[in-house]
Amino acid sequence: MRPGAAAIRAAIIDLDGTMLDTVPDFELALNGMRAEFKLAPIGQDIIKPMVGKGSEKLIRDVLALDYDAARIDAVFDEAMASYQRHYLAINGERSVLYEGVLEGLAALRDLGLRLACVTNKPIAFATPLLAQKGLAPFFELVYGGDSLPRKKPDPLPLLQVCADFDLAPSAVVAIGDSSNDAEAARAARCYVLTVPYGYNHGRPVQDIDSDGIVNSLLDAAELVRAHNSTEN
Numbered sequence: 638m639r640p641g642a643a644a645i646r647a648a649i650i651d652l653d654g655t656m657l658d659t660v661p662d663f664e665l666a667l668n669g670m671r672a673e674f675k676l677a678p679i680g681q682d683i684i685k686p687m688v689g690k691g692s693e694k695l696i697r698d699v700l701a702l703d704y705d706a707a708r709i710d711a712v713f714d715e716a717m718a719s720y721q722r723h724y725l726a727i728n729g730e731r732s733v734l735y736e737g738v739l740e741g742l743a744a745l746r747d748l749g750l751r752l753a754c755v756t757n758k759p760i761a762f763a764t765p766l767l768a769q770k771g772l773a774p775f776f777e778l779v780y781g782g783d784s785l786p787r788k789k790p791d792p793l794p795l796l797q798v799c800a801d802f803d804l805a806p807s808a809v810v811a812i813g814d815s816s817n818d819a820e821a822a823r824a825a826r827c828y829v830l831t832v833p834y835g836y837n838h839g840r841p842v843q844d845i846d847s848d849g850i851v852n853s854l855l856d857a858a859e860l861v862r863a864h865n866s867t868e869n
């Protein structure tokens with residue numbers, strides 16, 4: 638975030654690992670699916686690094702714990718349908734908001750920023766979850782992992798938000814927990830801030846190429862406020 642650069646007018650916020658700790662929901666849904674395949678339950682420590690690349694990759698990674706590639710292909714559609722059924726049945730039951738999320742969203746909104754949520758979660762999961770947790774009213778736009786032809790780390794969803802808001806990417810900050818979010822933001826030429834408490838595919842958050850690590854969305858709002866106060 639360069640002092641004297643153009644003001645930030647919008648924020649694009651990630652969902653899993655950034656606003657909500659959803660791993661307990663993933664645990665329920667994935668183990669519901671695994672039970673149907675007579676596979677042993679798996680723990681959150683195994684699931685956590687697998688979250689963030691969308692449902693298809695997640696289901697393939699979870700099946701790969703027990704099956705070879707040919708078997709995965711053979712059961713994939715059935716496993717995905719089972720997982721989706723289980724996820725929709727428990728969506729939000731055990732996931733919790735991280736500290737400073739509601740306060741941070743309110744602070745970003747009060748700074749005059751327009752807000753979008755871009756997640757790799759399927760939109761059919763994301764929309765009811767945002768509503769249930771009181772997050773929906775903050776967002777003008779929500780894109781899920783299946784809303785557009787390509788998902789993060791591709792820049793497409795971020796560029797789509799910039800176009801929807803009629804803003805240059807240099808006036809937009811993406812906030813996320815993983816390298817997936819940062820790569821998308823870099824490729825779109827948006828600013829990017831990283832929260833350290835999420836998943837990041839099991840890798841250290843310090844390895845992420847971002848414009849800064851912020852302890853909460855509230856800290857992100859404070860950084861945006863400071864940036865905008867130095868605007869030329």
Ligand SMILES: O=C(O)COP(=O)(O)O
Pocket residue numbers: 651652653654688689690691692755756757758759789
């Ligand atoms: O991969 C997912 O299901 C969601 O991940 P994201 O909300 O961190 O983009």
Ligand SMILES: [Mg+2]
Pocket residue numbers: 651652653654655689813814815835
């Ligand atoms: Mg995330």
